[in-house]
Amino acid sequence: MARRKKIYEGKAKILYEGPEPGTLVQYFKDDATAYNAEKHAVIDGKGVLNNRLSEFFMTGLNAIGVPTHFIRRLNMREQLVRQVEIIPLEVVVRNFAAGSLSKRLGLEEGTQLPRPIVEFYYKDDRLGDPLVAEEHIIAFGWASQQDLDDMVALALRVNDFLSGVMLAVGIRLVDFKIEIGRLWEGDFQRLVVADEISPDSCRLWDIETGRHLDKDVFRRDLGDLADAYSEVARRLGVLPTNVTHSGKPRLIN
Template sequence: MARRKKVYEGKAKILYEGPEPGTLVQYFKDDATAFNAQKRAIIEGKGVLNNRLSEFFMKGLAQIGVPTHFIRRINMREQLIRSVEIIPLEVVVRNYAAGSMSTRLGLEEGTLLPRPIVEFCLKDDALGDPLVSEEHIVAFGWANQQDLDDMVALALRVNDFLSGCFLAVGIKLVDFKIEIGRIWDGDYQRLVVADEISPDSCRLWDMETGQKLDKDVFRRDLGNLTDAYTEVARRLGVLPQNVTPAQKPKLIN
């Protein structure tokens, strides 16, 4: 693809101008960050895996009628997406207590929650992406009440889909976060799932062993992050199995 103008660069992805109006090219980097970018590393192959996994989940959501920004994958690191107006909130769905919820509420990690719980965090790295209430969101105009109701419904549909995908391959979906954006058609708006869905944005535990298969491997120095993500992709069938390594060409006399 010809070199395009950079629109935005985040911790894990770069957005470039797309080939048509209303589109962007999303490039997945190998950068890994944790604790609001206080911990950083380059993990070879992470971007390729996240690109393929996000494509897998976005296509699956489209098949069940959940709208997303995804159009198509371009190559191993890039995908073509719709340009959306991102709502400045992270939408977190929790099925089990872990991470900050365990810390805040004194719950043992792995505790099954009475029902899936949807939380909202303000997207602001400088503030550490603080937890905010629906009252804050409406009062400060980040979204209106109808948006919030639609976002919760959308997040729970994503949760049902992802939980089923992972359960089928022996993985427990502990929690995940998504971003939601607005697409405008005149005065009419539609909310769509945006950003990415990958082990970067999910907590994934092996159902038998409890082995972590997500970014906590990097956060907590639990092993090789690429191996963990590769295992997720292998189980989901995203990566071909029994691939014969490419051989060097032979000279024929």
């Protein structure tokens, strides 16, 4: 890995120059962070789980015609992705009230929303990734109105897919965030789902017990994060059902 050119390092992943033009290698770290990295820990095996779970979700989206940057998994911690121009926005879809929405509007956590709500947050850790309106996005040139329409359509299609997949294994998709990138093919541009989809970027609650199976386990000190992520992987068939977390998850190839 030292011989590869590092392109970018974030809180949970590292991007390296890919083996072919227009590609990157995305490496999943074991780091867990919350509150803009004010809380930090290293969770053994977390990167392995998120790599496989993100592969599972991205492959599923590609299969139903939702474009993503994902090409293939390379090994337990790395995947090959297309290089895209990331739009500096986090796109959040909410199905139930939780987190900052509950605080802003005084809604009890778990309240079902009248319909899925799409929100945009400006990606800037120094500012705490503030909530922004479409008017801000267009005025500052982060995206065009057509981009926004396409992003909302993509996000709702992702929501339909994830909600169905999770419901089938007894998990409620409370909310999630995605990043969207511009993929250039000559002079032609299309928008694709980028970054990752994993329990790091979703709120997942067990339908029967309400148990948290996402990063809130780490944020709120609710238990063992790797156990929670392993449970999601087991239910989705990424981990064998008879395996319990032992620090180094054994995954199905």
